[in-house]
Amino acid sequence: MKQKTQVADVDRSLYDFRFEEDESDFFDSGITPEIIREISEEKNDPDWMREFRLRSLEIYKRTPMVSWGASIEGLDVDNIVAYIRPKTRMNTDWEKVPENIKETFERLGIPQAERESLAGVGAQYDSELVYHNVREEVAQSGVVYTDLESAMHDPKYAEIIRSHFMKLVPPTDHKFAALHGAVWSGGSFVYVPKNVHLEIPLQSYFRLNAKGAGQFEHTLIILEENSYLHFIEGCSAPKYYEAGLHAGCVELYVGEGASLRYSTIENWSKNMYNLNTKRALVQKNGRIEWVSGSFGSHVSYLYPMSILNGEGASAEFTGITFAGEGQDLDTGAKIVHNAPNTSSYMNTKSLSKSGGKSTFRSAVVVNENAVGSKSSVNCESLMLDNISRSDTVPVIDVKTDKCDVGHEARIGRISDEAIFYLTSRGLSEEDARAMIVRGFADNVSKELPLEYAVEMNSLIGLEMHGSVG
Amino acid sequence: MSETKVNILPVPTFSSLGVNYAKRDIKRYETVKASISPSDNRSVVLFADEKTLSVGELRVKVSRGVKLKLVQVFERQSPYVSKLDAELEDNAELELIQIYIGGSDTVSEVVTRLDGAKSRFTAVIGCTLDGEDKLDINLIAEHRGRKSESSIEIGSVLRGRSQKIFKGTIDFKNGSSGAKGSEHESALLLDNRVRNRTVPVILCEEENVEGNHGATVGRLDENHIFYMRSRGISEEKIYELAARSQLMKAVSRIDDDTAKARVYKALGWGDADE
Amino acid sequence: MSDLLKTEGLTVSAEDKELLRGVDLTLGKGETHVLMGPNGAGKSTLGCTVMGSPEYKVTGGRILFDGEDITEESADKRAKRGIFLSFQDPVEIPGITLSEFLRNALEQQTGQRIKLFEHKKNLAAAMSVLGMDESYAGRDLNVGFSGGEKKKAEILQLLMLKPRLAILDETDSGLDVDAVKVVSKGIEEYKKSVGGTLLIITHNAKILEELNADKTHILSNGRIVREGDGQLAFDVLADGFEKYIEEV
Numbered sequence: 001m002k003q004k005t006q007v008a009d010v011d012r013s014l015y016d017f018r019f020e021e022d023e024s025d026f027f028d029s030g031i032t033p034e035i036i037r038e039i040s041e042e043k044n045d046p047d048w049m050r051e052f053r054l055r056s057l058e059i060y061k062r063t064p065m066v067s068w069g070a071s072i073e074g075l076d077v078d079n080i081v082a083y084i085r086p087k088t089r090m091n092t093d094w095e096k097v098p099e100n101i102k103e104t105f106e107r108l109g110i111p112q113a114e115r116e117s118l119a120g121v122g123a124q125y126d127s128e129l130v131y132h133n134v135r136e137e138v139a140q141s142g143v144v145y146t147d148l149e150s151a152m153h154d155p156k157y158a159e160i161i162r163s164h165f166m167k168l169v170p171p172t173d174h175k176f177a178a179l180h181g182a183v184w185s186g187g188s189f190v191y192v193p194k195n196v197h198l199e200i201p202l203q204s205y206f207r208l209n210a211k212g213a214g215q216f217e218h219t220l221i222i223l224e225e226n227s228y229l230h231f232i233e234g235c236s237a238p239k240y241y242e243a244g245l246h247a248g249c250v251e252l253y254v255g256e257g258a259s260l261r262y263s264t265i266e267n268w269s270k271n272m273y274n275l276n277t278k279r280a281l282v283q284k285n286g287r288i289e290w291v292s293g294s295f296g297s298h299v300s301y302l303y304p305m306s307i308l309n310g311e312g313a314s315a316e317f318t319g320i321t322f323a324g325e326g327q328d329l330d331t332g333a334k335i336v337h338n339a340p341n342t343s344s345y346m347n348t349k350s351l352s353k354s355g356g357k358s359t360f361r362s363a364v365v366v367n368e369n370a371v372g373s374k375s376s377v378n379c380e381s382l383m384l385d386n387i388s389r390s391d392t393v394p395v396i397d398v399k400t401d402k403c404d405v406g407h408e409a410r411i412g413r414i415s416d417e418a419i420f421y422l423t424s425r426g427l428s429e430e431d432a433r434a435m436i437v438r439g440f441a442d443n444v445s446k447e448l449p450l451e452y453a454v455e456m457n458s459l460i461g462l463e464m465h466g467s468v469g
Numbered sequence: 470m471s472e473t474k475v476n477i478l479p480v481p482t483f484s485s486l487g488v489n490y491a492k493r494d495i496k497r498y499e500t501v502k503a504s505i506s507p508s509d510n511r512s513v514v515l516f517a518d519e520k521t522l523s524v525g526e527l528r529v530k531v532s533r534g535v536k537l538k539l540v541q542v543f544e545r546q547s548p549y550v551s552k553l554d555a556e557l558e559d560n561a562e563l564e565l566i567q568i569y570i571g572g573s574d575t576v577s578e579v580v581t582r583l584d585g586a587k588s589r590f591t592a593v594i595g596c597t598l599d600g601e602d603k604l605d606i607n608l609i610a611e612h613r614g615r616k617s618e619s620s621i622e623i624g625s626v627l628r629g630r631s632q633k634i635f636k637g638t639i640d641f642k643n644g645s646s647g648a649k650g651s652e653h654e655s656a657l658l659l660d661n662r663v664r665n666r667t668v669p670v671i672l673c674e675e676e677n678v679e680g681n682h683g684a685t686v687g688r689l690d691e692n693h694i695f696y697m698r699s700r701g702i703s704e705e706k707i708y709e710l711a712a713r714s715q716l717m718k719a720v721s722r723i724d725d726d727t728a729k730a731r732v733y734k735a736l737g738w739g740d741a742d743e
Numbered sequence: 744m745s746d747l748l749k750t751e752g753l754t755v756s757a758e759d760k761e762l763l764r765g766v767d768l769t770l771g772k773g774e775t776h777v778l779m780g781p782n783g784a785g786k787s788t789l790g791c792t793v794m795g796s797p798e799y800k801v802t803g804g805r806i807l808f809d810g811e812d813i814t815e816e817s818a819d820k821r822a823k824r825g826i827f828l829s830f831q832d833p834v835e836i837p838g839i840t841l842s843e844f845l846r847n848a849l850e851q852q853t854g855q856r857i858k859l860f861e862h863k864k865n866l867a868a869a870m871s872v873l874g875m876d877e878s879y880a881g882r883d884l885n886v887g888f889s890g891g892e893k894k895k896a897e898i899l900q901l902l903m904l905k906p907r908l909a910i911l912d913e914t915d916s917g918l919d920v921d922a923v924k925v926v927s928k929g930i931e932e933y934k935k936s937v938g939g940t941l942l943i944i945t946h947n948a949k950i951l952e953e954l955n956a957d958k959t960h961i962l963s964n965g966r967i968v969r970e971g972d973g974q975l976a977f978d979v980l981a982d983g984f985e986k987y988i989e990e991v
Binding site: 067068334359361363365368371381383384385386388389390391392393394395396397398399400401402403404405406407408409410411412413 | 480481482483484486488489627641643656658659660661662663664665666667668669670671672673674675676677678679680681682683684685686687688690
């Protein structure tokens with residue numbers, strides 16, 4: 001039957017292809033101080049960064065594995081090539097990007113997306129940024145969108161990076177934060193000056209494209225007072241035969257009265273270990289909005305954290321997780337109310353199908369000083385068959401009386417009545433299910449720019465029709 | 470010295486929140502073990518007070534078609550560890566009423582296994598804490614029986630520097646087709662140094678189930694206060710009434726008049742007949 | 744072949760309870776039939792069974808639509824043949840708008856792609872017939888709709904999907920004045936623009952008056968106990984069921 005419920009059919013091969021890597025250099029797969037020095041030298045790190053990497057490695061070696069969450073038994077960190085240097089350097093001119101890399105990106109639709117009036121594209125091939133371009137108007141507004149490595153060497157930004165880099169997510173946070181601190185490579189630096197409202201979203205695509213390669217990109221975004229930014233992080237990776245690791249780190253600093261929307265539709269290939277750390281620090285009257293879709297990877301640990309540090313700061317988290325065959329997706333969010341009159345709202349949906357496991361995990365902490373704060377959490381889970389699993393593990397920790405905290409969760413399945421109702425109007429059972437699931441996911445799709453919502457709906461359609469190959 | 474992990478959360482989460490388990494040196498405590506397995510409908514009231522040993526282990530088995538109503542009142546002011554293990558056969562019903570009055574350091578675990586088809590578990594819990602009181606409750610409803618149902622309701626009032634952790638888990642095991650579970654917590658916080666942790670867990674490996682949980686934590690709703698004041702009720706009285714209503718659901722389910730009078734007295738509510 | 748729907752010795756059960764015990768019913772093309780009966784007679788069961796609800800199991804007999812045996816067909820196939828059932832309590836589908844849903848259903852039924860602009864135009868026209876506010880089109884299907892609004896949305900679907908056979912189950916729904924108007928208006932419009940066949944389950948005098956029914960069937964305890972012309976429906980309303988059921 002033709003899939004009419006979708007806006008556009010998507011060819012799964014768009015997501016599951018890769019080129020044979022050729023002359024790229026591989027480092028020794030184990031991670032030693034020598035490797036770290038080598039990486040550091042290769043990247044021409046400033047001294048402080050080299051020291052930072054080495055310190056992080058020490059922390060990594062002595063930090064135990066996390067004791068909760070999905071199983072990462074299949075992951076052998078010491079066998080993952082931490083860093084692969086692509087053959088090209090930074091390029092702002094699309095024409096100069098090597099053909100095979102270009103083809104990869106072209107199949108992912110990056111240049112098209114740019115043509116469609118998108119602000120800037122920072123695309124990461126393996127561990128290094130190979131293509132980077134910011135539209136004139138964006139640059140003229142004073143917004144900086146560049147890769148972190150070059151920004152580190154630019155005297156204008158060196159200091160600001162040093163004072164913010166892994167200050168929000170210190171290497172001591174957990175084992176993979178430490179690993180990230182030691183081997184991070186690539187990623188984006190965005191700086192939005194005071195009072196600048198960037199209406200067009202900035203986008204970045206991350207990809208992994210070599211066997212056994214880890215991806216450790218770092219995203220650092222700083223919003224000054226009363227500024228606005230929408231940043232879109234898109235991930236998709238081709239299929240591998242060995243386990244891949246993604247341990248990225250996102251640090252977001254939202255200044256007074258500023259507002260940041262951070263959207264991610266993540267579609268890593270189904271053998272990836274996605275152990276990502278994302279955190280936002282929000283000042284007085286600032287606002288962070290997370291929109292998060294988790295579809296890919298074999299195992300995910302992802303709980304974007306919002307620290308509401310100034311009076312009147314607010315956070316909103318909207319997420320969807322779809323765990324299919326062989327997937328164990330442990331996702332959710334953390335919110336810390338650390339100032340008076342802060343507010344947070346969380347709305348998540350999770351789906352489990354074909355033996356997949358999804359876990360919603362959250363923490364809402366209201367500290368003593370957060371008087372007058374409000375928080376509301378709403379999570380819904382849908383079981384699509386009898387061999388899957390869905391767990392909900394929220395924690396609410398309240399340390400003051402003057403607050404209002406609410407939590408609601410539901411779990412269930414698609415009712416027979418709903419299927420009958422839709423089929424009685426002519427939809428096949430399969431399409432009826434797909435439609436209900438699409439409606440279920442609408443909390444996220446309506447928050448996304450149209451082209452992303454279309455892509456997400458296509459992904460859901462693919463998962464529902466079981467045609468993922 | 471040798472502390473044992475008790476009240477273990479079935480699925481561990483972020484360790485910094487301190488909710489994964491409690492540690493107590495229970496080997497030094499004296500334990501009283503008891504079991505209840507009625508063959509006909511029964512109502513049992515148990516008090517845990519200063520005369521009670523510091524660890525109470527209670528095993529309950531409710532046979533096919535039998536209904537047991539179990540009331541537990543915790544009014545002990547020194548450390549106490551309570552364990553209740555219940556097993557429900559087909560069509561068996563357990564109504565559990567727990568009332569925690571104070572409890573300087575109480576750890577209480579309830580594991581109810583709804584093994585039987587159409588078995589039912591209703592838990593209504595009320596607690597009032599003040600001063601340095603600490604209470605850690607770990608309640609688990611394991612659904613294995615087809616069309617089994619559980620309903621968990623907890624109301625609490627926290628004052629002073631008291632701390633409460635309520636972990637409530639509804640676990641739908643494979644085979645519990647048609648099962649339903651619901652859990653609702655309401656916590657009224659009346660002092661700015663209290664700490665209330667709520668962990669409402671749903672675990673699910675069965676498609677055909679319905680589960681939901683809800684929690685409201687914090688101060689009294691402003692509309693509520695305004696409404697009451699508009700009817701001429703003083704602010705002090707409004708809080709008193711609100712605190713009372715948090716426990717009332719549990720207390721009102723006590724049928725035994727002597728027990729009810731004792732609970733009313735302990736709560737400072739005056740006579741039960743009022 | 745001028746019969747559109749024919750049930751032959753239809754027996755149906757749900758959860759091991761026999762609900763229909765041999766129902767023979769024939770609806771000629773373009774006719775309007777009324778189905779009446781006391782609570783629990785099996786009226787809704789009959790409607791749902793003809794639509795193909797998996798909840799009800801056909802244990803005997805068969806259902807013919809336009810001469811073809813559809814007893815074993817799934818609900819969506821029957822919908823494509825042109826059978827429509829209005830639900831007493833339609834299901835809420837969050838996240839999918841009424842307009843989007845109807846477009847999908849139409850595309851599925853016709854197998855043709857429908858242009859958004861055209862769809863919106865047709866929808867607006869149908870809505871104006873029923874006096875519905877245009878904002879309904881953008882609301883999630885039945886979500887938060889009042890009883891009357893749900894009824895309107897069902898009748899709207901009837902007008903949009905243009906089925907050959909419409910089964911309107913209005914039993915026990917306690918229709919308010921507004922909903923009765925919508926149902927009557929919808930039926931009138933349906934007959935005028937589509938000229939389809941109608942099986943309506945109702946006790947409502949107002950609806951009956953405007954129906955001009957060809958035939959009345961009385962169902963009791965899973966059996967058709969009395970059949971007659973359109974006047975029979977009014978007689979039943981005036982005299983009560985007992986008289987007609989006892990005669991058997």
